Amino acid sequence: MKSLLHLSDTHFGTEVPAVVAALERMVLREAPEVVLLSGDITQRATRAQFRTARAFLDRLRLPWSVIPGNHDIPLLDLVTRMLRPYARYRQELGEASTHGLLDLPGLRLIRVKSTRRRRHIDGELSRRQIAEVSRALREAPSGVLRLVVTHQPVWVDRERDRHNRCHGADLALSRWRDAGADLLLAGHIHWPFVRRIAGDRPVWAVNAGTATSSRVRDGVPQSCNLLRWDPSRPRAGAELQRWDYLAGDDGFHPIETTRLQFD
Template identity: 50%
Template sequence: MTVLLQVSDPHFGTERAEVVEALVALALAQRPDVLLLSGDITQRATHAQFKAARAFVDRLQVPVVLAIPGNHDIPLFNPLARLLAPYAHYARAFGDGLEPQFENDEVLVLALNTTRRYRHTDGEVSAAQIESVAQRLMAARPGQWRIVMTHQPVAVTREQDRHNLLHGHEAALRRWAEAGADMVVGGHIHLPFVLPLRERWPGLAHPMWAVQAGTALSTRIRADAGNSVNILRIDAAHLDDGTRRGCSVERWDHDDTRRCFELVRAHPMSRSHDD
């Protein structure tokens, strides 16, 4: 089994100290193989905020870290830095690669940088990015669960969130479905949910899910959603006969009274290779 911990929108600079400690405890208890850090790592992209975020990530002791920037991770109030070196502080903390990848026999994860220096909030996926991901998906190993990670969402559940949708998402979903993607994970709107994308686009060539995470650590919570993270468990047992594979997406919410993260919901997924 491969275990992935999705931590999104921690917004260091607005983090809650007790939630930080609770998430460290969860990671040490669950021992995930991969950390998916899906953007808005900081509140204002300062050196100090990225330094704090890096120290936190190191405390989680996850062997593999896949991080992407969010719109808050490029300078907002320094136009010159935004123009000339928008990812300078990010790179010092998390490296120059803005689109990392991970794979083993069970899972392939492709992360995309959907931020743009000319967009303050919105995200965008280009035609070149869409096709590059599609080509890599089509080259996936047999049996791998194929995951794409963006910051902004490819689907929303509420009309008031539609303006936050990733620009280019429809073209991306159709092409990635053709290429065999199983899941797109994201953040940005601080609202956790799992949505079968064929409910919105029945003509998709392959079943896909949108998996959204809430804000992991920040005080910037929504009225109806507190701090939360996702844990994805890819189960190799489904691969023994060469025809089935399975994944469970777990939502873990922070309980402010008990000061710990607790499992509140699990979404099992299973699919034949031919789907």
């Protein structure tokens, strides 16, 4: 089995040291093929916070992949926000870290930048982005799992969170479903869930809660998701585990497993 660890909303600058340490222990034990961090890596996009985040990722000693969230663009430094919104992000995390493809045995991951310098919180997907992702989905090798990750979600499971969906979400969901998407990963709302979206073919929405921040919501502790799949038959052998930080044990533990069906 292969595995991918999905983290989100670490919000370095508000991290809880004990939770960070527990997450590092969990990663060491589980040894996923890659760690995916779906945005809001920092709280206020400062150089110090990005450096702390980079140090955390380097300590994992595993391949990692990231996309920016709305908190990863300077909020109060308006000049930098307008002229060089991702300068600090790219300086610490790499020039090609805002979007792109990642292929693993039995899996294709498509990273999409849903943040915009002109939007404070909301995400947006342009028609060009939607078309490019659709093409990447259709060009994926036959039989692999096809994942798309954004920061702001394309689909949510609670009516109260609908306003947090990306602008352009309905078109993206329709086009990406037609193009063969299997899982839509996101964060942003600090609410973890995995749900099969109703429609003519199975598509799963997977949201991660905050991984390390004190900014927990709705009584849900820090959490992350671990996707496991069989590379020899990925569409028949995939499951999603949610892991929560349990303060009494000072560790992350699996609390829910969902068997993912794609046919």
